[in-house]
Amino acid sequence: MNSKVPSLCGVYKEYFPIGTIVNDELVSKDSELITKHFNSITPENELKLNKIHPDKDTFIFEEADKLVDFGRRNNMLVRGHVLVWHDHSPEWFFTNDKGEKVSREIVLGRLQEYINLVVKHFGNNIYCWDVVNEAIADDNTFYRPSKWLETIGEEFIEKAFIFAHEANPDIKLYYNDYNAEMGEKGDKVYSLIKGLLSRDVPVHGVGIQGHYDIVFHKPEALKSMIERYADLGIKLQITEMDVSVFGFDDRNNTLQRPTTELLERQAEFYEKAFEIFREYKSVIEGVTIWGVTDRYTWKDDFPVNGRKDWPLLFDESGEPKAAFNSIVSF
Ligand code: 9MR
Helix, strand or coil: CCCCCCCHHHHCCCCCCEEEEECHHHHHHHHHHHHHHCCEEEECCCCCHHHHCCCCCCCCCHHHHHHHHHHHHCCCEEEEEEEEECCCCCHHHHECCCCCECCHHHHHHHHHHHHHHHHHHHHHHCCEEEEEECCECCCCCCECCCHHHHHHCCHHHHHHHHHHHHHCCCCEEEEEECCCCCHHHHHHHHHHHHHHHHCCCCCCEEEECCEEECCCCCCCHHHHHHHHHHHCCCEEEEEEEEEECCCCCCCCCCCCCCCHHHHHHHHHHHHHHHHHHHHCCCCEEEEEECCCECCCCHHHHCCCCCCCCCCCCECCCCCECHHHHHHHCC
8 A cells, every 4th residue: 555645534634534335345355445544434235224134033233243343443433324214124114924014103113123223232333323314305296205104104204313312312313315415305305304403303414425426416516505504503424425427327338447537527526525525624524435446336336237437536456546636635
């Protein structure tokens, strides 16, 4: 590893923690990069409901425990992702042994039990949780359709926060979503949070996922979003940042290597966004990048399987990219 490369989280020591995702493979292949540059981690998938509680009688904590322990041993903060999500919510949660739908009360009871068990299991080793993820719709309806909404109604959101707070009042509780800073979806997320706060629901922060691309997104949009939430007195984290070199619906691209021009545009995006994050350090409690090197990113399978993308700060061999340099020199 190049010792001349500054530590990213070292550079940001006076600003906010800098995070990345971890999973088994990343920890075994990239632990040097992770421990040098990041002081916060988010298990990528291991804390999701279907991973921890895939069926009624099975609980699997081992995978998540290993990752949380990796964070603890390296003095890192650990973010918990995620307690309630429309995705990865196993069918058994909503049905009985015969496969018939169960009542609202039963689902609420199961949710409370689940949140209580998981939040207590990790205790203060997880300092903040994404309690509810992506509950707001992308279209012109308000809530995203989900089993949670269908069985419990919109109250599932506040109930989840209340259950998590009851399980451990010490930890920070976040609502997490993508495009939460933009357009009509941003307005809906804002009004959801405002409503929760007005009813004294224990929500402490908004996670702006930050899945950007150099075609559609503009870093400047972040400014007004940050100010808006700051006025509510709530904290923010950028929880899943990456910057695709393609437009989000660009399915057909067959580029073998990213061009210098694309990498420079990407670097400019990161530079401007981080300039804004630094300016608002009093509101921003952390910035997490959704990946370590371009060798592994969920964007390789989105929007279509196998289309390579290069959205992160380090290239496939672990060398810092222009994007990295643009956020450590200011
Ligand atoms: O990066 C995650 C990928 O490995 C999983 O297959 C996928 C489904 O569980 O989730 C990805 O992470 C998502 C995160 O949990 C929530 N926001 C969107 C992220 C990218 O899809």
